[in-house]
Amino acid sequence: MENYGGIIQCACLASFLREQGHEVVLLRRAPDRSLPMRLAVQMLEKLPGQNIRGFRQRARELAQNQAFIDAFVGPASPLLYSSDDMARYARKAQIAGVVVGSDQVWRMQYVPKGGEGDYFLAFADASMKRVAYAASFGHDTWNYPELTAQASALLQKFDHVAVREKSGATICRDVFGRDSAVHVLDPTMLVDPAIYERMSPPAPGDQAPYLYRYILDDTAEISAITKLIKAALPAQTQARSTILTDSSEKPTIERWIANLRSADFVITDSFHGTVFAIIFRKNFVTLVNNNRGAGRFYSLMTELGLADRILSTAEQDRAATLVANPIDFDAVHDRIDRWREISRQFLQQALR
Structure with missing residues (x-):
């Protein structure tokens, strides 16, 4: 969640879920890192006069938008560095269900190192509802054969799956054996557009x-x-x-x-x-x-x-x-309105 679209789609999905009466918390999965490496990254984020591996620039850009994130995304977990961290936090917070989505969350090269399984909700226990909303693979093909077996097994445990691209539904069916994926709108089009007047008067x-x-x-x-x-x-x-x-x-x-x-x-x-x-x-x-x-x-x-x-x-x-x-x-937005209703109904039914 480091770019404009990634942050705004997260805010829109959180807003819709709250409108439906749910309490929402963002789970912040970080790359697997040892404690010394975490301390080194924190130093690089703050040390002026350098931008080694882009840490400082990303930290500055995130800080610039932190007030927006706090206002529109809302409560978030601390950084969670492993599947065990994710599982412990979910239990402690008494999370009843997890929604994964949307912006290229199943494009593994964009996923934090070591978190590949967690983006297919490997950390969730059997009591938690598992939902994918507008999950995107980023490409029309699945390019991670070494992860196919793990992702396939995890995807079978989902209660409901919706993807952002038609090709995503094909991947779910042909690669993972999940043939019920629904094609839905990106969260930025799921919400009433009036939200953008509040986000940016x-x-x-x-x-x-x-x-x-x-x-x-x-x-x-x-x-x-x-x-x-x-x-x-x-x-x-x-x-x-x-x-x-x-x-x-x-x-x-x-x-x-x-x-x-x-x-x-x-x-x-x-x-x-x-x-x-x-x-x-x-x-x-x-x-x-x-x-x-x-x-x-x-x-x-x-x-x-x-x-x-x-x-x-x-x-x-x-x-x-x-x-x-x-x-x-007018014709374009008529299509969006019809698709928005399908998308909203999917989420409402998935989270009942």
């Missing part, structure tokens, strides 16, 4: 028209497409950018939401950048990011009738055309 200063570029992995091709799109927009349109992988100071979550909500056009290679362009009814282009998992984009956009807004870096000639083609957001 409108502020003055966002009135001038602008193009917002939210990019995870910037390239020369993306910059070229940006120039083509900007040239096709009205001359007074300004440009703003957030590049996740550069070293510049990043906006807070509140500011990031506001940047997307007030933009006149959005260019992004991010799944949640795409989601919020849709939520806020912005004309947009999604640049497919194969390294981070293209299937996530196609799964969502095809369901919503927006597959034509996906652009590869080799399709620069289509960029200006998309600027001129408005999106029928």
